[in-house]
Amino acid sequence: xxxxxxxxxxxxxxxxxxxxxxxxxxxxxxxxxxxxxxxxxxxxxxxxxxxxxxxxxxxxxxxxxxxxxxxxxxxxxxxxxxxxxxxxxxxxxxxxxxxxxxxxxxxxxxxxxxxxxxxxxxxxxxxxxxxxxxxxxxxxxxxxxxxxxxxxxxxxxxxxxxxxxxxxxxxxxxxxxxxxxxxxxxxxxxxxxxxxxxxxxxxxxxxxxxxxxxxxxxxxxxxxxxxxxxxxxxxxxxxxxxxxxxxxxxxxxxxxxxxxxxxxxxxxxxxxxxxxxxxxxxxxxxxxxxxxxxxxxxxxxxxxxxxxxxxxxxxxxxxxxxxxxxxxxxxxxxxxxxxxxxxxxxxxxxxxxxxxxxxxxxxxxxxxxxxxxxxxxxxxxxxxxxxxxxxxxxxxxxxxxxxxxxxxxxxxxxxxxxxxxxxxxxxxxxxxxxxxxxxxxxxxxxxxxxxxxxxxxxxxxxxxxxxxxxxxxxxxxxxxxxxxxxxxxxxxxxxxxx
Amino acid sequence: xxxxxxxxxxxxxxxxxxxxxxxxxxxxxxxxxxxxxxxxxxxxxxxxxxxxxxxxxxxxxxxxxxxxxxxxxxxxxxxxxxxxxxxxxxxxxxxxxxxxxxxxxxxxxxxxxxxxxxxxxxxxxxxxxxxxxxxxxxxxxxxxxxxxxxxxxxxxxxxxxxxxxxxxxxxxxxxxxxxxxxxxxxxxxxxxxxxxxxxxxxxxxxxxxxxxxxxxxxxxxxxxxxxxxxxxxxxxxxxxxxxxxxxxxxxxxxxxxxxxxxxxxxxxxxxxxxxxxxxxxxxxxxxxxxxxxxxxxxxxxxxxxxxxxxxxxxxxxxxxxxxxxxxxxxxxxxxxxxxxxxxxxxxxxxxxxxxxxxx
Numbered sequence: 001x002x003x004x005x006x007x008x009x010x011x012x013x014x015x016x017x018x019x020x021x022x023x024x025x026x027x028x029x030x031x032x033x034x035x036x037x038x039x040x041x042x043x044x045x046x047x048x049x050x051x052x053x054x055x056x057x058x059x060x061x062x063x064x065x066x067x068x069x070x071x072x073x074x075x076x077x078x079x080x081x082x083x084x085x086x087x088x089x090x091x092x093x094x095x096x097x098x099x100x101x102x103x104x105x106x107x108x109x110x111x112x113x114x115x116x117x118x119x120x121x122x123x124x125x126x127x128x129x130x131x132x133x134x135x136x137x138x139x140x141x142x143x144x145x146x147x148x149x150x151x152x153x154x155x156x157x158x159x160x161x162x163x164x165x166x167x168x169x170x171x172x173x174x175x176x177x178x179x180x181x182x183x184x185x186x187x188x189x190x191x192x193x194x195x196x197x198x199x200x201x202x203x204x205x206x207x208x209x210x211x212x213x214x215x216x217x218x219x220x221x222x223x224x225x226x227x228x229x230x231x232x233x234x235x236x237x238x239x240x241x242x243x244x245x246x247x248x249x250x251x252x253x254x255x256x257x258x259x260x261x262x263x264x265x266x267x268x269x270x271x272x273x274x275x276x277x278x279x280x281x282x283x284x285x286x287x288x289x290x291x292x293x294x295x296x297x298x299x300x301x302x303x304x305x306x307x308x309x310x311x312x313x314x315x316x317x318x319x320x321x322x323x324x325x326x327x328x329x330x331x332x333x334x335x336x337x338x339x340x341x342x343x344x345x346x347x348x349x350x351x352x353x354x355x356x357x358x359x360x361x362x363x364x365x366x367x368x369x370x371x372x373x374x375x376x377x378x379x380x381x382x383x384x385x386x387x388x389x390x391x392x393x394x395x396x397x398x399x400x401x402x403x404x405x406x407x408x409x410x411x412x413x414x415x416x417x418x419x420x421x422x423x424x425x426x427x428x429x430x431x432x433x434x435x436x437x438x439x440x441x442x443x444x445x446x447x448x449x450x451x452x453x454x455x456x457x458x459x460x461x462x463x464x465x466x467x468x469x470x471x472x473x474x475x476x477x478x479x480x481x482x483x484x485x486x487x488x489x490x491x492x493x494x495x496x497x498x
Numbered sequence: 499x500x501x502x503x504x505x506x507x508x509x510x511x512x513x514x515x516x517x518x519x520x521x522x523x524x525x526x527x528x529x530x531x532x533x534x535x536x537x538x539x540x541x542x543x544x545x546x547x548x549x550x551x552x553x554x555x556x557x558x559x560x561x562x563x564x565x566x567x568x569x570x571x572x573x574x575x576x577x578x579x580x581x582x583x584x585x586x587x588x589x590x591x592x593x594x595x596x597x598x599x600x601x602x603x604x605x606x607x608x609x610x611x612x613x614x615x616x617x618x619x620x621x622x623x624x625x626x627x628x629x630x631x632x633x634x635x636x637x638x639x640x641x642x643x644x645x646x647x648x649x650x651x652x653x654x655x656x657x658x659x660x661x662x663x664x665x666x667x668x669x670x671x672x673x674x675x676x677x678x679x680x681x682x683x684x685x686x687x688x689x690x691x692x693x694x695x696x697x698x699x700x701x702x703x704x705x706x707x708x709x710x711x712x713x714x715x716x717x718x719x720x721x722x723x724x725x726x727x728x729x730x731x732x733x734x735x736x737x738x739x740x741x742x743x744x745x746x747x748x749x750x751x752x753x754x755x756x757x758x759x760x761x762x763x764x765x766x767x768x769x770x771x772x773x774x775x776x777x778x779x780x781x782x783x784x785x786x787x788x789x790x791x792x793x794x795x796x797x798x799x800x801x802x803x804x805x806x807x808x809x810x811x812x813x814x815x816x817x818x819x820x821x822x823x824x825x826x827x828x829x830x831x832x833x834x835x836x837x838x839x840x841x842x843x844x845x846x847x848x849x850x851x852x853x854x855x856x857x
Binding site: 392394395397398399400401402403404405408412413416417420492 | 551553576577578579580582583584586588590591592593594603604607608652653656
């Protein structure tokens with residue numbers, strides 16, 4: 001048995017290292033058409049994704065923005081296509097990567113508005129035209145290209161994004177995309193952010209930025225969750241059918257990045273501990289990124305606690321209805337429970353966010369709590385029901401025969417007995433719930449997982465943030481388990497003392 | 499103390515049919531009485547008992563406790579139940595509480611006793627039922643007999659005026675029956691009013707002041723233990739008391755299936771553990787009577803009764819449309835009759851056309 005496990009592990013390690021060390025001659029690849037037959041990583045739902053689908057014959061690896069470079073580094077894809085400006089600014093040589101060719105799908109990016117909201121769009125276009133005609137725009141953009149760091153600091157001195165009474169607050173959906181939209185010292189900045197802040201200052205709007213998945217931006221805009229898409233979005237015809245684009249404010253094109261023929265620069269291949277230290281510094285210490293993680297952790301904990309409370313309440317109600325002696329109540333409840341358990345949680349979450357509460361300004365956190373409450377309420381309810389049904393009918397009768405009322409028998413006899421059977425089962429469900437909160441990034445909530453996504457999008461390092469996040473989840477699950485076990489012990493010892 | 503009039507209870511089966519368990523029950527229980535309810539299984543003895551404290555909702559009728567109609571919606575049944583203890587077949591001790599807590603919880607919650615008071619009384623009662631050492635145990639750690647004794651003590655902790663026993667020894671090992679019966683007997687000696695459903699006939703006979711025999715949904719016969727056990731008035735009571743098992747068969751004419759009948763008799767005798775000798779005797783007598791003696795001027799009915807109590811077997815052969823006595827017309831020299839008389843202890847003909855053979 002142990003031998004078998006050893007062989008398995010060895011095989012997996014072999015596979016990993018093989019796929020990582022594969023070196024192919026890529027010198028003949030010089031344009032998009034040449035990518036046929038190669039694996040290419042692109043951002044899911046982005047314009048390069050659509051373009052490669054049209055080219056055909058390309059093995060497309062769809063990932064988040066933050067994973068593109070890592071995928072090439074680790075050999076999961078031979079190429080990745082990313083913004084060429086971004087590619088130039090990143091220190092690709094030190095990672096053993098190089099730009100193979102540029103100017104892919106040259107185009108322009110603009111802000112997106114709802115079609116009904118053309119007034120806002122016109123206002124923005126007017127502002128753009130003004131600064132472009134006065135030459136202010138070119139100076140500003142040059143400064144950004146020369147010294148993004150100092151511009152990032154400078155961008156915060158632009159007032160206007162604070163909420164004040166009487167101002168319309170614009171909800172702006174963004175994705176992290178260096179250097180257009182990124183976090184510097186845990187504060188949002190970037191070329192597009194700076195531009196939009198300046199516009200809002202002039203036009204008298206307050207701004208509220210919300211981080212979304214790129215593919216979720218257009219649905220969020222059309223369902224009214226956000227008013228503006230500001231996400232370095234290419235102005236394509238496809239998208240123009242669904243949303244209203246502003247005039248172009250930035251030109252761009254893609255760069256195809258692959259591993260350089262020379263391999264990594266000497267000195268980079270440091271020892272494991274050194275690399276870990278470097279990762280630690282990069283992902284947590286630098287720019288105080290650990291704050292992002294701790295904020296995310298608090299969000300995860302808050303969402304978990306609220307969801308557990310909601311699920312317990314929903315569970316109690318569903319259990320009560322399900323156990324009703326009246327068929328007309330219990331049967332529909334059973335159907336509802338089956339429905340809730342039959343739909344994947346992520347789908348329920350999206351349905352609630354983009355359909356049920358589409359037009360309301362309710363935040364993703366509360367939608368999450370409601371969705372989790374309903375979904376896990378169905379599971380909890382069934383756990384409660386089996387717990388209650390496991391209490392022998394004779395226990396109730398004995399209580400009645402002694403002269404106790406229904407509620408008293410429930411509280412003093414049935415509930416304590418049921419709880420001691422419910423809690424061990426519930427433990428698993430609660431831990432599952434906590435881990436499941438990692439999907440809330442889909443509805444613009446920055447939890448622990450999403451925080452690590454944001455860090456990865458900036459540092460382009462997959463290993464360290466993911467391992468760290470896993471460890472935090474393990475810790476959370478372990479502590480929850482301990483807590484529930486203590487509760488169970490408390491209950492059984494209490495029952496012996498009455 | 500308790501008055502029951504025209505009590506009726508119907509159950510609705512899952513298929514929607516209604517099943518009448520209690521048709522028309524009338525009885526009275528006076529203070530200090532020990533009433534036992536006996537009867538064949540399925541006659542609703544437990545149902546009657548559970549109607550008395552409304553664990554079952556009667557279909558119609560009147561139950562009065564000290565003049566209060568407990569079936570009235572305005573009556574607080576919980577107050578009545580506090581005065582009526584109940585001991586269950588399956589003990590139903592609260593599994594999550596220690597034995598002492600089982601005894602003290604309800605007096606503290608419902609009678610407003612302090613913890614010290616309730617615990618003091620609880621320990622006294624545990625002493626009475628011999629479970630002083632088990633006060634801190636959980637019910638799961640006790641044997642069946644101990645559990646039932648603890649359950650009786652739990653009842654007593656509420657200081658009830660009457661205790662209802664619902665087959666208190668049916669779920670027990672035979673070795674543990676006597677310890678529980680001893681406790682109940684002790685209570686009877688103390689003058690506790692009790693109503694007992696039980697299959698322990700000897701115990702019921704010793705302990706009861708009055709016995710109700712329930713059959714076919716009514717109080718079929720009632721009386722003192724002597725009346726019911728020594729001299730039951732009605733056939734069903736007698737059959738139950740003597741634990742009589744019967745076999746019946748009707749034959750239209752002489753050309754019946756004799757060997758098929760032998761097979762059925764064999765099965766009957768096997769079922770009640772009768773030996774081969776008795777079986778052969780019964781088969782021979784049946785053959786001689788049916789093939790040699792009965793005139794078959796109409797259908798003939800054969801009844802075999804076996805009393806488990808006395809181990810006696812009596813067979814009766816009933817000739818329908820009999821014109822005259824059968825034995826007299828057979829003649830003393832009939833070979834068949836001589837053989838029947840040889841195998842039996844007594845052959846009589848109480849009524850013309852009915853021949854009784856005792857083995």
